[in-house]
Amino acid sequence: MGMPSSDLLIRYGGNLPRYTSYPTAAQFDASVGADDSEAWLRAMAPGTPLSLYLHVPFCDALCLFCGCNTSVMRDPAGRTAYGALLMDELRRVAGRLGPDHPVRHVQWGGGTPTTLPPETMRAAMQTIRRLFTIERDAEIAIELDPRHMPDAYPDLLRTLGFNRVSLGVQDLDPAVQTACGRIQSRAQTEDCVRRVRAAGIASVNVDLIYGLPYQTVDGAGETAATVAAALRPDRLAVFGYAHVPWKQKRQALLPESVLPGPAERLAQRARIDAVLRAAGYRAIGLDHYARPGDALTLAAEGGTMRRNFQGYTVDPAPVLIGIGASAISSYPQGMTQNALTAAAYARLMGQGTDTLPVVRGVRRTDDDRLRGAVIERLMCDLRVDPAAIGAHHGVPATWFADAMPGLHQAAADGIVTLDGAMIRMTDAGRPFLRNIAALFDAHRAPPGAARHAGAL
Numbered sequence: 001m002g003m004p005s006s007d008l009l010i011r012y013g014g015n016l017p018r019y020t021s022y023p024t025a026a027q028f029d030a031s032v033g034a035d036d037s038e039a040w041l042r043a044m045a046p047g048t049p050l051s052l053y054l055h056v057p058f059c060d061a062l063c064l065f066c067g068c069n070t071s072v073m074r075d076p077a078g079r080t081a082y083g084a085l086l087m088d089e090l091r092r093v094a095g096r097l098g099p100d101h102p103v104r105h106v107q108w109g110g111g112t113p114t115t116l117p118p119e120t121m122r123a124a125m126q127t128i129r130r131l132f133t134i135e136r137d138a139e140i141a142i143e144l145d146p147r148h149m150p151d152a153y154p155d156l157l158r159t160l161g162f163n164r165v166s167l168g169v170q171d172l173d174p175a176v177q178t179a180c181g182r183i184q185s186r187a188q189t190e191d192c193v194r195r196v197r198a199a200g201i202a203s204v205n206v207d208l209i210y211g212l213p214y215q216t217v218d219g220a221g222e223t224a225a226t227v228a229a230a231l232r233p234d235r236l237a238v239f240g241y242a243h244v245p246w247k248q249k250r251q252a253l254l255p256e257s258v259l260p261g262p263a264e265r266l267a268q269r270a271r272i273d274a275v276l277r278a279a280g281y282r283a284i285g286l287d288h289y290a291r292p293g294d295a296l297t298l299a300a301e302g303g304t305m306r307r308n309f310q311g312y313t314v315d316p317a318p319v320l321i322g323i324g325a326s327a328i329s330s331y332p333q334g335m336t337q338n339a340l341t342a343a344a345y346a347r348l349m350g351q352g353t354d355t356l357p358v359v360r361g362v363r364r365t366d367d368d369r370l371r372g373a374v375i376e377r378l379m380c381d382l383r384v385d386p387a388a389i390g391a392h393h394g395v396p397a398t399w400f401a402d403a404m405p406g407l408h409q410a411a412a413d414g415i416v417t418l419d420g421a422m423i424r425m426t427d428a429g430r431p432f433l434r435n436i437a438a439l440f441d442a443h444r445a446p447p448g449a450a451r452h453a454g455a456l
Contacts (some may be wrong), residue, residue: 008413009262016434018242018381021311021335022372027443032361041096041201046317049135051105051317052095052128053310054086055324056113057342063182064254065170065212065241069326069340070111082324082342083120083408087127089323092354094131103132107317108142116154125160139164139295139315141205146192147184152198165196166205167236167455172223173206177256179213186226192447193231196423203294210268211241213258221271228279235296236281236289237311238272240265264433285380288312288431297348305380309380312380325357325394336361367442370395376420376436382430386440387421396422403439410436 017024029229032312044050053069058073073079076165106128116124128134141164142157157165169189170182179185193204206227212221227233243259245251258270273283281289282297285305299305299314306313308320309328320330325345328337336358339345348357370393378384387397407423410416415429436445 006377009266010412011160011409011423012415012432012435013070013262016438017444019308019375019434019437019441021309021328021330022249022375022441023335023364023443024441025335025337026339026445027362028335028360029362030360032334032336032358033076034356034358035106036334036361036363037329037336037358039358040094040205040336043333044097044331046098046100047102048319049102049104049317050132050321051107051315052132052307052317053105053107053109053327054113054114054124054320055322055327056082056086056108056110057325058082058110058115059112060115060145061181062250062303063180064250065180065182065209066233066248066250068111070313070380073342074116076117076146078114081118086324087124089357090124090127090131091321092356093109093321093323095354095392099215101132103128103134104138104317105313106134106140107310109310110126110143112145112148113122113142114153115148118269119155122160123154125221129131134161134215139266141166142165142190144196144198146189147182149192149195154195156198158199158201162201162273164203164205166207167192168207168209169223169227169231170207170209171215173215173219175214176219181253182419184414186230187307188229191325203235203239204231204233205235206231208236208238208272208364209241209267210238210252210272212225214257214267217264217267220268224272224418228276228281234291234294236276238269238287240269240287263317269431285428286380286430300380303381307376309381332364334361343358348442366393369393369439371442372400374400374440378425379433380438382425383423383431385422406439407436445451 015028036211057070058079059070060072061071140162140289142162144165146167162214170223171177172186196204208224208227243251276289277283280291282292284290284296288296288311296305296312296316304316306315308330318332322329322338325338325342328335336356337360339348339359345357348355370390373389374386375382386400390397390399405427407416407418411418414426416433417426425436
């Protein structure tokens with residue numbers, strides 16, 4: 001299949017979730033709160049492995065394309081005070097969990113976690129190691145901004161046990177960078193990678209974005225080629241820019257008239273894909289790439305890759321606990337989210353010495369677990385047998401009959417192949433993966449609802 005026809009773009013356009021969870025965050029509401037979080041933490045069986053995500057909602061400068069919960073915090077005392085709140089929340093969570101919960105994955109995200117003063121980061125990691133048992137081969141990862149990385153941080157990260165870093169490049173074209181308010185030279189990025197590798201951090205992930213203002217197919221391909229050749233990252237994430245100005249007001253400052261349309265976005269994506277495959281990377285899931293032999297590649301090939309709020313992961317833990325403002329936790333029973341802003345988070349943390357700063361969430365039903373299992377395997381493996389998963393959940397093979405008309409249309413469009421109950425994405429259908437996942441989403445919004453970014 002060549003470039004999609006206009007009919008295909010119309011049929012598979014609209015707004016869709018990224019399906020990093022199911023139900024998605026669009027279903028969160030205040031009917032789930034701190035009492036639920038309390039109960040789910042205390043109900044966790046001893047020995048249950050878990051993962052930790054720590055959110056730092058501060059940056060040294062805001063990028064106009066960013067959809068994250070973050071702001072500029074100039075005051076070092078404010079950053080230190082926020083770090084103290086993270087450590088306090090860790091203690092409150094650990095007190096409810098009890099001992100004997102091995103930690104398999106620690107992820108620091110943001111914002112820019114390295115805006116925390118080095119001594120605060122050191123104290124936070126010491127707190128985690130005191131309260132939890134981090135497994136010997138656990139992945140400990142952090143997001144970096146190459147424009148603003150304190151000199152002491154690379155060596156500090158290695159000392160504290162970090163073994164993977166992720167940094168944004170987005171696009172190297174100066175016109176694109178200027179429009180997005182993120183001026184980041186190739187030299188800055190290369191220096192950042194050199195410093196973290198010299199410090200002994202083994203794995204480097206780079207983020208690229210397509211669909212930005214003034215971005216072109218050739219420019220997106222050149223950026224991908226330069227990153228692959230000059231930085232040689234172990235993994236890449238290639239995201240489509242999510243234009244949601246109704247959620248993030250800063251995005252309204254982008255020149256919307258020069259945002260690429262769906263056909264141009266898909267062409268940019270296809271060029272990046274071709275460049276990275278030619279450079280030896282394996283395509284992983286919807287939008288990731290990794291070197292042969294990388295743990296993510298091996299997990300994808302072995303059918304053990306998972307998907308959570310941080311994207312694709314090798315982390316098998318059944319529980320993810322989010323710490324900090326806006327952080328989301330995932331339990332078998334459901335999901336919870338903390339107060340969204342740093343100020344609201346601090347207020348809730350200050351209301352008592354042992355309260356949890358949870359403000360909303362969602363409970364999972366048996367149907368949610370079934371549909372979530374199908375969506376996750378589809379997003380990870382690009383194939384799924386919903387009848388087999390249904391049998392495991394004790395439901396008849398006809399449970400997904402409502403998805404069949406859409407699946408037959410997708411097969412006619414060359415997006416999937418159907419072999420009995422087995423659904424396989426075609427290579428040309430990979431950009432439409434979220435559309436196929438949406439066929440199993442019982443909560444999906446009606447067409448035209450502005451809850452999510454565009455599917456393409």
